[in-house]
Amino acid sequence: MNKQRLFKGGDIASEDSAKLQRGDVLVEGTRITRVAPNLIAPPDCEVIDCTGKIILPALFDVHVHAREPGQEQKENIRACSEAAINGGVTGFVMMPNTLPAIDNAGVVKTVLESAARCRIPIYTSGAITKGREGKELAAIGAMKAAGAVMITDDGFPVANPVVLRRAMEYARDFGLIVASHCETMDLSGKGAMHEGSVSYSLGLEGIPAISEEICLDRDIRIAQYTGAHIHIQHVTTARGMNTIRRFKEEGVKVTCEVSPHHLIFNHEDVGDYDTNYKMNPPLRTREDNAALLQGLVDGIFDVIATDHAPHTPFEKNNDFASAPFGITGLETALPSLHHYFISKVKLGWDLLVRRYSAEPRRLLGHKAVPVIEGGAAEFIVFDPNADTVFDRDFIKSKSVNTPFLDKSMRGRVDMVIHAGDLLLLR
Amino acid sequence: MTPRKDLLDIQSLTDEELDFILTNAVPFKNLFKRSVKKVPTLRGRTVLTLFYEPSTRTRSSFEVAASRLSADVINFSVNTSSVVKGESVLDTISTLEAMRTDYVVVRHGMSGIPNLIARNTTASVINAGDGFHAHPTQALLDVFTLKEVFGGDLRGSRIAFIGDIQHSRVARSTNLLCRRMGMSTAMLAPGSLIPRDTPPEIAAFTNWDQVFAWKPDVIYLLRVQMERQNVPFIPSIGEYHRIYGLTDERLKRVRDSGIYVMHPGPVNRGVELNDSVMTYERCLINQQVENGIAVRMSVLYWLKPGSVEGTGS
Amino acid sequence: MPDSAPILTKQDMARCIGRLAESIRDSCPGDELALVGIYRRGVPLAERVFTLLKSHYQSLLLGRVDITLYRDDLKNLEMMPKLVGSDIPFDLDSKHVILFDEVIYTGRTSRAGLDELLDHGRPKQVQIAALIDRGGRELPIHADFVGEKLQVAPHQRISVCFEEVDGEDAVYVREGGRR
Numbered sequence: 001m002n003k004q005r006l007f008k009g010g011d012i013a014s015e016d017s018a019k020l021q022r023g024d025v026l027v028e029g030t031r032i033t034r035v036a037p038n039l040i041a042p043p044d045c046e047v048i049d050c051t052g053k054i055i056l057p058a059l060f061d062v063h064v065h066a067r068e069p070g071q072e073q074k075e076n077i078r079a080c081s082e083a084a085i086n087g088g089v090t091g092f093v094m095m096p097n098t099l100p101a102i103d104n105a106g107v108v109k110t111v112l113e114s115a116a117r118c119r120i121p122i123y124t125s126g127a128i129t130k131g132r133e134g135k136e137l138a139a140i141g142a143m144k145a146a147g148a149v150m151i152t153d154d155g156f157p158v159a160n161p162v163v164l165r166r167a168m169e170y171a172r173d174f175g176l177i178v179a180s181h182c183e184t185m186d187l188s189g190k191g192a193m194h195e196g197s198v199s200y201s202l203g204l205e206g207i208p209a210i211s212e213e214i215c216l217d218r219d220i221r222i223a224q225y226t227g228a229h230i231h232i233q234h235v236t237t238a239r240g241m242n243t244i245r246r247f248k249e250e251g252v253k254v255t256c257e258v259s260p261h262h263l264i265f266n267h268e269d270v271g272d273y274d275t276n277y278k279m280n281p282p283l284r285t286r287e288d289n290a291a292l293l294q295g296l297v298d299g300i301f302d303v304i305a306t307d308h309a310p311h312t313p314f315e316k317n318n319d320f321a322s323a324p325f326g327i328t329g330l331e332t333a334l335p336s337l338h339h340y341f342i343s344k345v346k347l348g349w350d351l352l353v354r355r356y357s358a359e360p361r362r363l364l365g366h367k368a369v370p371v372i373e374g375g376a377a378e379f380i381v382f383d384p385n386a387d388t389v390f391d392r393d394f395i396k397s398k399s400v401n402t403p404f405l406d407k408s409m410r411g412r413v414d415m416v417i418h419a420g421d422l423l424l425l426r
Numbered sequence: 427m428t429p430r431k432d433l434l435d436i437q438s439l440t441d442e443e444l445d446f447i448l449t450n451a452v453p454f455k456n457l458f459k460r461s462v463k464k465v466p467t468l469r470g471r472t473v474l475t476l477f478y479e480p481s482t483r484t485r486s487s488f489e490v491a492a493s494r495l496s497a498d499v500i501n502f503s504v505n506t507s508s509v510v511k512g513e514s515v516l517d518t519i520s521t522l523e524a525m526r527t528d529y530v531v532v533r534h535g536m537s538g539i540p541n542l543i544a545r546n547t548t549a550s551v552i553n554a555g556d557g558f559h560a561h562p563t564q565a566l567l568d569v570f571t572l573k574e575v576f577g578g579d580l581r582g583s584r585i586a587f588i589g590d591i592q593h594s595r596v597a598r599s600t601n602l603l604c605r606r607m608g609m610s611t612a613m614l615a616p617g618s619l620i621p622r623d624t625p626p627e628i629a630a631f632t633n634w635d636q637v638f639a640w641k642p643d644v645i646y647l648l649r650v651q652m653e654r655q656n657v658p659f660i661p662s663i664g665e666y667h668r669i670y671g672l673t674d675e676r677l678k679r680v681r682d683s684g685i686y687v688m689h690p691g692p693v694n695r696g697v698e699l700n701d702s703v704m705t706y707e708r709c710l711i712n713q714q715v716e717n718g719i720a721v722r723m724s725v726l727y728w729l730k731p732g733s734v735e736g737t738g739s
Numbered sequence: 740m741p742d743s744a745p746i747l748t749k750q751d752m753a754r755c756i757g758r759l760a761e762s763i764r765d766s767c768p769g770d771e772l773a774l775v776g777i778y779r780r781g782v783p784l785a786e787r788v789f790t791l792l793k794s795h796y797q798s799l800l801l802g803r804v805d806i807t808l809y810r811d812d813l814k815n816l817e818m819m820p821k822l823v824g825s826d827i828p829f830d831l832d833s834k835h836v837i838l839f840d841e842v843i844y845t846g847r848t849s850r851a852g853l854d855e856l857l858d859h860g861r862p863k864q865v866q867i868a869a870l871i872d873r874g875g876r877e878l879p880i881h882a883d884f885v886g887e888k889l890q891v892a893p894h895q896r897i898s899v900c901f902e903e904v905d906g907e908d909a910v911y912v913r914e915g916g917r918r
Contacts, residue, residue: 189654195622196622196623197623197624197625200598200621200622200623200624201437201598202537202538202559203537203538203556203557203558203559203560203595203598204537204538204557204558204559205558206622208622272541273537273538273541273542314513315513317512317513317516317542317546318511318512318513318516318542319511319512319515319534319536319537319538319539319542320537320538321536321537321538321557322511322512322513322536323512427818428818429817429818446821449821449822450821450822452824453805453822453823453824453825454822456824456825460858460859460860461858461859461860462857462858462859464858465808465809465855465858466808466809466854467808467809467813495808727808727819727822728819730818730819
């Protein structure tokens with residue numbers, strides 16, 4: 001049974017106020033029963049000192065590669081869920097690019113069985129097409145019935161516009177979100193990083209920005225035409241973002257996400273062929289960093305999502321062109337966003353709560369989890385003055401393919417409370 | 427100057443290191459005039475050549491350089507017919523570690539492979555050309571040759587690179603080094619073979635008339651890659667030669683202006699140049715080859731195997 | 740930077756070099772004589788002797804060897820030294836060569852100089868001249884012409900300075916290490 005816990009002395013973040021509110025939080029069972037300054041602890045209540053720390057609604061990530069089934073050397077659902085908890089994330093959506101792909105009700109059930117053994121709820125998406133091959137529609141209705149919450153061929157676009165149109169027309173009536181990895185494969189070719197001055201000097205084939213922008217424009221137009229809800233994954237360019245802004249103004253049902261690494265890093269960070277900076281879509285330019293951050297502030301991006309994509313050291317210790325795309329993100333997202341933006345007042349806590357907790361939950365039709373009286377006890381305690389060092393001991397993911405490996409970020413997730421349970425206490 | 431384990435690109439060379447390599451290359455070249463061309467400097471050391479792309483010229487240049495320094499040269503046979511990825515290259519490298527090789531000279535079709543090897547071995551790694559990335563010893567021998575021709579100071583001299591800029595590691599490395607030496611550089615290529623976002627200080631031309639009007643001292647011809655992903659860059663070799671090649675008529679203008687001609691070799695007659703260029707008195711191609719040995723000796727002499735913290739960048 | 744009084748002054752040095760030149764002249768009457776200095780301070784030494792002897796020979800040749808590439812201790816060096824290069828602007832074959840080093844000690848420098856010389860050609864005869872012989876040979880090398888013999892402790896170093904290189908003519912005994 002959950003006992004009473006009083007989180008005392010912290011400042012509460014909410015999506016509605018740029019200012020933190022001083023407040024003690026009393027948790028009984030799975031709910032928050034009192035929020036007020038200077039609460040007196042009831043008898044037998046455990047008091048947890050949160051002085052100087054920030055209490056914020058627990059995070060939710062709509063873009064995670066848990067690699068199960070089939071690539072458990074990189075990650076599995078259990079390890080991925082522990083990585084999420086380590087980063088203050090108490091729920092996420094898995095991507096279907098597993099082996100085999102999550103493209104039918106059977107695989108959906110299998111992964112959800114694995115997910116049910118984890119300490120936090122985990123959701124799955126299903127593939128748009130069988131085997132993510134872009135040819136035949138996957139069993140969309142059956143997957144929905146089995147519990148899939150969105151469909152996507154993530155990792156690939158649906159190259160054939162006719163297939164995408166059919167999928168959208170079909171998914172629309174099941175109320176499923178169609179999520180798009182936007183890329184024009186012929187334009188990307190064998191590209192390994194953003195096409196620009198750095199790809200030139202490193203002699204690497206480039207992925208031009210237009211590869212993403214053309215597909216993004218096309219997919220939203222098809223969504224507009226079919227009336228489906230399209231969610232654009234991992235937007236990386238200013239021009240692509242502005243396309244979304246325009247269609248949003250036209251009233252198209254389009255949502256979109258931005259990942260922390262596309263806000264923080266750019267192609268210059270690839271340096272000496274560091275494969276921990278290789279992901280798809282690739283890191284773009286310094287100007288894109290600034291534009292995306294502004295877009296986040298302006299509300300063009302509905303959600304922040306990490307695109308957590310684990311790979312083994314063996315796979316990443318390869319030449320840049322041969323190494324796989326992707327970096328992990330669940331554990332580093334909050335401390336890095338705090339380090340680069342919140343602590344430097346470029347982003348407010350309200351924005352972070354809205355875009356990385358409230359809106360992702362709403363995207364799936366869930367309620368947000370504000371830290372209020374009567375609310376769900378679903379929050380994290382964050383110490384803005386402590387540092388996190390992302391070494392192998394800290395990282396709970398099976399993989400360590402992150403640019404933050406062995407680096408230190410200002411800010412630390414100290415506690416994670418999910419459904420009233422203290423899942424993490426550092 | 428701090429000891430250096432690897433030579434991977436031109437960018438990471440300091441001015442002092444550049445000067446060290448280029449200055450020492452002169453006494454190395456003078457050795458070729460002696461009856462005994464060999465010195466005992468690297469006696470007992472092992473130099474291994476690991477070429478994943480066929481290149482008789484560069485490979486033998488390194489082999490001659492190493493043997494003139496009395497090193498033992500091992501020619502490690504690898505499959506050059508298909509692309510070998512980094513992970514397999516690293517398997518090979520761990521085998522070579524067991525052989526206690528001191529220097530590895532590597533050429534590979536993928537950019538960054540020498541960097542990857544350098545991080546995974548204590549041997550000195552010399553990049554003999556990787557993908558489109560870099561060919562530092564070519565750049566050094568080119569600049570050494572230019573210094574011989576122009577008497578040391580290259581500041582203010584002008585060099586135009588003509589051909590496949592996009593896919594040329596020579597264009598990257600030599601152009602960069604020429605600019606560091608104070609030269610003005612230009613490029614001429616079909617638009618489909620000019621990369622985006624090249625440094626703005628490189629003048630970009632679209633035809634030979636502009637190149638001649640720019641009054642270059644040297645013209646550096648590059649080989650041409652015809653296609654990628656089955657999509658051609660240029661309509662035909664014939665059209666390329668007519669519009670961008672050093673034809674006999676253009677060679678006449680080159681001769682009249684006293685312009686020198688360079689090429690990294692091997693040449694494609696009838697594509698980037700005509701046969702007549704080979705007998706042009708200001709064609710530096712053979713001088714480049716001879717200087718290649720001296721410069722590579724100088725590089726082998728300079729590098730320090732075994733210093734674990736490889737090359738900074 | 741003289742840290743103590745020189746053991747040989749400018750005048751002493753001139754006398755030594757004179758003595759060296761004289762004995763060379765006495766024992767090498769014929770022509771075809773070549774003086775080759777080992778870089779670095781063997782070079783000014785050879786030049787001084789060359790100046791003194793020039794008028795006594797119909798043709799007297801002068802050259803320089805940079806023995807860096809022949810050193811047996813390169814592996815132990817943190818950094819490779821910058822090369823100056825050898826300069827032997829004449830055909831060595833059938834020449835009588837005198838190799839100059841400012842101090843002869845272990846014999847390793849002379850060995851390297853000899854090896855380098857023999858890679859340039861096939862001299863008729865090679866002899867070694869040193870301004871100072873401090874004994875302590877580690878190789879079977881013998882100095883044929885010596886300006887001065889000095890006895891110093893193994894931990895001491897004899898440092899010969901030349902005007903052209905060091906700004907003064909003097910010889911010091913210094914503490915620490917081999918030269």
